[in-house]
Every structure is written in structure tokens, then in C-alpha cells.
Amino acid sequence: DIVMTQTPLSSPVTLGQPASISCRSSQSLVHSDGNTYLSWLQQRPGQPPRLLIYKISNRFSGVPDRFSGSGAGTDFTLKISRVEAEDVGVYYCMQATQFPHTFGPGTKVDIK
Amino acid sequence: QVQLQESGPGLVKPSQTLSLTCTVSGGSISSGDYYWSWIRQPPGKGLEWIGYIYYSGSTYYNPSLKSRVTISVDTSKNQFSLKLSSVTAADTAVYYCARVRVWSGYALTDWGQGTLVTVSS
Numbered sequence: 566d567i568v569m570t571q572t573p574l575s576s577p578v579t580l581g582q583p584a585s586i587s588c589r590s591s592q593s594l595v596h597s598d599g600n601t602y603l604s605w606l607q608q609r610p611g612q613p614p615r616l617l618i619y620k621i622s623n624r625f626s627g628v629p630d631r632f633s634g635s636g637a638g639t640d641f642t643l644k645i646s647r648v649e650a651e652d653v654g655v656y657y658c659m660q661a662t663q664f665p666h667t668f669g670p671g672t673k674v675d676i677k
Numbered sequence: 678q679v680q681l682q683e684s685g686p687g688l689v690k691p692s693q694t695l696s697l698t699c700t701v702s703g704g705s706i707s708s709g710d711y712y713w714s715w716i717r718q719p720p721g722k723g724l725e726w727i728g729y730i731y732y733s734g735s736t737y738y739n740p741s742l743k744s745r746v747t748i749s750v751d752t753s754k755n756q757f758s759l760k761l762s763s764v765t766a767a768d769t770a771v772y773y774c775a776r777v778r779v780w781s782g783y784a785l786t787d788w789g790q791g792t793l794v795t796v797s798s
Binding site for chain 1: 781784790
């Protein structure tokens with residue numbers, strides 16, 4: 566299985582300041598078709614997860630543009646340009662390049 | 678806007694079979710653009726991918742659960758289902774159904790609210 570790791574596991578942030586989460590995979594996530602199937606999900610307290618970013622850097626419908634994704638190969642980053650109160654929650658990266666699809670352990674973002 | 682809703686018993690006895698159904702509304706489960714997935718989350722823990730199914734019946738399972746898992750689809754009812762046999766306390770979790778969009782890199786684009794299943798005698 567591809568193991569996904571995330572750093573940090575906890576990130577206290579100040580409102581209006583940027584936040585960054587790193588995700589690393591144990592193997593390259595480049596699929597044989599040339600695509601990289603890495604997505605980011607947000608889980609607010611008491612809610613199901615919600616898709617933010619797919620294929621490294623594509624924002625899903627309705628996702629604010631303060632969220633951005635980048636990276637390649639085995640190293641990926643989710644950035645929030647200016648954290649708002651509604652961004653509190655746990656963020657997961659997920660790979661769908663290889664079966665079984667696997668998730669990172671999650672990064673908890675809260676307000677200082 | 679597609680909506681997914683999980684249903685099934687909230688309490689299952691050890692060694693028995695967990696059975697859940699996901700009802701899809703606002704979209705056809707027979708669309709070739711999507712797979713239909715189950716994911717679970719033990720209380721206070723992270724997410725685990727269980728598997729998914731295509732409308733044709735093709736399935737892909739997590740090997741860690743493969744011997745116990747069956748995912749099926751009923752296109753006439755716009756539903757898909759999960760069966761997990763020989764459950765133990767370790768299978769206690771919130772179970773989510775989700776839609777997987779192929780052209781979005783198999784991302785989990787839409788989720789149900791989740792249903793808590795507790796395994797206990």
C-alpha cells in the first residue's frame with residue numbers, strides 16, 4: 566500500500582494568516598496514464614469530509630480561491646492564503662493512483 | 678445536486694454481518710462518469726477506504742477487508758450497498774458512502790452524512 570504522511574499533524578493558526586500542510590507519499594503518485602491522483606479533503610467538526618482539491622491543484626466547485634494545491638511526484642502541499650474561522654477542521658490528503666486508495670492521517674487546523 | 682444517504686442498523690453484534698445501503702438522489706447511479714464508494718472512520722480517528730463499485734457491477738476492494746467485504750449495486754433503485762461479515766469491535770466506525778468522479782482523478786466529490794455503526798453484544 567502507498568503510505569501517506571502529513572506534516573504538521575496539528576496547526577494552530579492566527580485568523581487572516583496563511584497556513585500550509587505538507588503531504589508525502591511513500592511512492593510516486595504519477596499514474597501510468599501520466600496523471601497524478603492526489604486530492605485534499607476538509608472535515609469540519611461533526612461533518613462529513615468535503616473535497617477541496619483534486620489532481621494536485623484543481624479546486625473543486627464552490628471552494629474558495631484562498632485554498633490552493635501544488636506539488637509533484639511524492640511531495641504535495643495545501644495552502645490556505647488567509648485562514649478564516651470556517652476553515653477550522655481536519656485536512657486529509659488522499660491518493661487514488663494505486664489500489665487501495667489511501668488517506669493521510671489528517672492535519673488538525675484550529676485558531677490560536 | 679446529487680445527494681447520498683446511508684441507512685442501516687446502528688448496532689451489530691460481534692461475528693454478525695454489517696449491512697448498509699446508500700440511496701442516491703438527484704443523479705443516476707448508472708452514469709458512466711462515476712464510481713460509488715464506501716469509506717469508514719472509527720471514532721476520533723482517520724479515514725479508511727473500503728472500496729467502490731461501478732454501475733456495471735465491477736468492484737475494487739481494500740485488500741485489508743477484501744475477504745469480508747461485498748459491495749453491490751441496484752440500478753433500478755438507484756442504490757448501492759455494503760456488507761461486511763464477521764464484524765468485531767474494530768469495525769465500529771462512521772460509515773460514509775461517496776461518489777467518485779472519474780475525470781476528477783477518482784476524487785470523492787460528494788458524500789453522505791455518514792452513519793455510526795457500533796459493534797457490540
